[in-house]
Amino acid sequence: MSGTLPESIEPKLMIMLVGLTRDGRTSVMNTLLGIDQKHGPSPSSQTTECKMATVQRGDQELVIIDTPGVLNNKKSEEEVKKDIAESITNAALDGGPHVFLLVMRAKHFSEKDKDAVEIIQQIFGDEFKDYTLVLFTRGGRHVPTYKEVMEVDFLKKFIHGDHSFHSFENNACKNVKGEEKEKQVSDLVEKINKMVVKNRKRNAARYTSKMLERAQEIQKEMEMSEPNDTKADIVCKTVEKFVTGVVGEPWVGLVFGIVKSAMEKVDKYA
Structure with missing residues (x-):
């Protein structure tokens, strides 16, 4: 991407990573930042606090926020919910995220995956689905098809066509390398930009702090x-x-x- 940006494209995209612990959010962040990963993260590695970094891609700046993994065994569920909600509040100071990347391994999905998605949905509420793009990791081993994704009941609400999910291979892999790794990032950014345009037509290009407040209010009512x-x-x-x-x-x-x-x-x- 070079030259003057089309009016439909945001000069700065705010991207928030959410998902289950050890499903590859940190590796996704490194891939987006252009950090080479010859070896995967250690089995014990976990993001326990919010991390933020920026990278320039042509004329567009990406602001990437990695949040603590859901069902993190180093923190309680309530602590994780609080940390993620606080990261949204901080992001809201800059307008709020344009997209949530729901990061998941491409695999046979378990009850743990379902529970993680439900917890994330509880935090952000029903409007979350309009700002979510499902990102599957380990794309060098398997790239899920639209039919396969639609067979996962707890993911259906986020899928509105091929543009609403994507696959990444973050580590060194004989099946995905060089230009292919660059293309997977470019294709993802293109899908995010399309989502932003779609949401802007609804006069809601970003997930805002008010949306989070509404979600939290409903959650409180349910708990009480x-x-x-x-x-x-x-x-x-x-x-x-x-x-x-x-x-x-x-x-x-x-x-x-x-x-x-x-x-x-x-x-x-x-």
Whole structure:
């Protein structure tokens, strides 16, 4: 990429890496930074705190943020959630991430993978899916097809075509080297830019701190809900609080009734 950037392309892309411990986020960060990796990370290596680095690719600057791995055995789940949420808050000072790279090994997926994705979804809420690109590592061994990815139930919500997932080989590999390694980065950046353009058309080019606040509020409501509360009850309690502050008391009953009716139908067919 050289010369003047098209108006549709951001001069600076903020990229946040999230995923399960030891699935290759740090190696992905090094690949994006152009750091050669002749050997993979040690089996005991874990990112336990947020890391940030920048790299210039042509006329576009990449700001890469690596977060602590979910289900990290050096920290509790609550500590990891707090660290990741704080990293988003810090990123929000610069406008917020354009994309979350959900980093996963290309393999037979386990319950642990599913649990990790669910925890990440809890942290960031439903809007997370609009800013997520699934990045599979160890692409020198296997590159998942669209059909294979769509067979993984807990990943379906993030997949909207071939442009919403990608594969990387981060280490020295006879099947992926030289120009191919450079192309995998260029192709990823191209996919991210397409996602940004799509989100900008919705007037939401970035995941913002307000989105995180909404997600955290819903999470608190779920944690404080009664054991017998349905999903409809939990969502409606949150909506009632929000609507009261925005449109005032007279309209609360109408909006609340519509939301409750819709959520009860969701519960019925869930």
